[in-house]
Amino acid sequence: MSRTLMIVACLLLAAPAWAADPLNVYTAWPESLSQPIFKAYTAKTGVPINFIRLSTGELVARATAEKNNPRADLIWGAPGDGFAAAKAAGIIEPYKSANAEKVPAELKDPEGYYTAVAKNTLIFMSNAKLLKEKGLKPPTSWSDLLDPAYKGQIQTADARTSGTALTRILSVYYAFGKDEDKAFDYQKKLHANVQVYTKSGGGCTIPTAMGQAMVCIAHMPDAMEAKKKGYDTLTTFPREGVAAVIEAVALIKGAKNREAATKFIDWTFTKDMQDLLDKNEVFMLPTLPGGSINPAVQALMKEAKLLPVDLEWVGKNRKRLVDRWINEVIKD
């Protein structure tokens, strides 16, 4: 009895609602950043875009489970390490867009599996009022964060869930001259001052802005988003440098709308799209040389020392680095 009802329900509900052939996209970017870009493409070409926003790990798990019958055509806008995992899981296929030729080699997978859409990096975001109360200056060095004044006052991301945490681990690694032991020793000392590791990279910005913690180590777009909302925060870079990580795009293997998907990738590497990063205040840097960068970001980036990242090394070592973080840093 219940079965019949269910089948009827299925027939009623499963009817396809789309007339045109839309492009299906998985993205890790918040809707506020990704949707304006997708809308711009639809306005230009008439191709509708359906997207789901998932965390990077959920996105890879989902695409892996769907491997034999892919439901999406593209992964667009997710941290580079997710793409390394996607490549290893065999869920993406190489596509070298002619438009992406000018994108520097260190921002692309050598075999063409994925290409960087934008450059992203870390920033320290501090609660201005709390620092003032304690008479502290905003931190400008990795070692500033080890000051006992910050004990229980730092929020940052959990390496098991967040790409931001990996950027932090990489930043410290490169800032300490690729001395991995020294870098982990630093993370351990930092751990003593950490109040909580948040599950998402941006998860620390609003709590810090609201006064639960003094400092939050976050990706630049997340920190700037809180500032845009009107919270009284200060943003600074550590002078030793921060890792320049990538947000990338890749074609899903066996994509149903392969041609439409490759066209979208081609458009990603036009000046039109790259300028949108600036116009929409995404607070990431374009990967195509000559893309416009708005004055606010330019001013910010003057203080930043961006350390180049070896994508291949990260792809091979990510799991080991995270395991090491679990077993050495957070183990009490």
Place this chain on the structure above:
Amino acid sequence: MSPAPAEAGATRAALRDPVLAPAVLLLWAAVALFVLYPITRLLLLAFWDGGPTLGAVRELVSSWQHRRALWNSLLLAALVGTTGTALGFAFALLAVRANLPRWVGGALDTIILLPLISPPFTAAIALIFALGPKGLISYHIFGIAALNIYGLGGTWLSETLTYFPIAYLTLKGVLANIDPNLEDSGFSLGARRWRVFRTVTVPLAAPGLANSFLLLSAASLADFATPLILGGTRFPVLPTQAFLQITGLYDMRGGAALSFLLLVPALAVFVAQRWWTERRSVVTVTGKAGAATAVKILSPGAVGLLGLVCAMTVLLVLTFYLLIVAASLVRALGADNSLSAAHYAHVFGGGLKAIRDTLVIAAVCMPVGGLFAVVLGFVVARTSFPGRRALEFAAMINYALPGTIVGIGYLVAFNDPPLALTGTAFILVVCYVFRYSLAGTRATTALLAQIDPSIEEASASLGARRDVTFRRVVLPLIRPALLAGMTVLFIRAMTAISATIFLVSLSWSLVTVRILEGITNLELGQASAFSVLVILLVYAAVLLASLVMRRLNAGSLGQAGSLLGG
């Protein structure tokens, strides 16, 4: 125990029954397809690599974090079971034994339901803003600046406050059924209050207390949202570890293996709870318990103490929800506290599709799942079909498993033709039906235990077929259970997330997913506005259900509510 030959005869009769046999076969087919098949696919993923392998398990056991997670999960379940039951008992005593005015009882019921029907994450986030560092209560009222709520303490507190209503609703029913005259007899024999309480009230309530402890422990074992936000790195538990293993370390096999580790204690609690409820003698309501005098088991001092505890709890819960309402009404809580309708504009603008989708799915889930639940309950309670216990057990698995695993299992099992269901609303409906029908099934078996089978036998002896008897006799009798089951399905369809996050698609979205998005995207205002809307919708549904129940003369709100945990 009935003698073996009679049992065998009944079984033969059941097998020959022209209606029962196909119904049972259909139930088995549905459970096999939507519960056993996805679980098998996951089992293979975890323990099969060209041949049987325990590699994943060995890896898990060798990790300090996973060992600790197993221990933490058990510890947390025991703690939450204990404190939640204690708090629920305090509320129940106050409600049933303190001669409170009616409106106070009604207000208590309404407020206490709040944590139970809230969307995931909202309560935990509200707790952070109320009791966290620089929190509204902890800092601005008590001046404690360095309170660290991340870890065991915060998770424990948050889960206790979330789940104690289950204990309250269960124990209220139990206490109401204990005749105060029994307590009075104790007094006439010269015993003091404390002694009567210890030797009469508590022993009579003991099965209810045990039941509530187990319900709360099960809820805590399966809870994912609270420890994800409040556990931090210092307090890993199994559901979050399974989730992190899959989404953080891209390790599907390890995540699947971890969930099977969780399945062991979860099922143990379920079996224990079933055992407790079944051995409890069914209280037959023969008339109103006739206490001629006012109930006097509680001294004025005790009422005062209980009242204080309960008032503090209610205040705490209210603060949480007022914070959520406040966050939904101002531009950006803490930064720009000027009133703004922007968040609700977003909810009824861009969020409208998610609301519509959710309501459509919930509306389809209710009749389908409700019917599935009562038919299953009937088959289990009233027939002697072989394998009916196994069927009941199998139907329970999806509820006991953490949502992440059910979600991934469905994704793996139903993505490829001929069973390509991903991307449709159907997969969401099926997921809810097979995950949250348990409440309706339990309500049915509980109700049937109180109805004498001779009523059905009378119908049968008058020549009615089984389906006619079921439709015309049984169904009207178990209408309250059907209604309760449907209410729970509606609430879950409005508030569940952990399984469905993997099943929402480009064409079908859910409100809870929008709430999670709001939280991850730092749009607390939007997330709060969506939450307020969900809470209002669920309240409306519960109110409607309780009105209908009153019409059906079948207990009150409490009955639907007490099923939420089970």
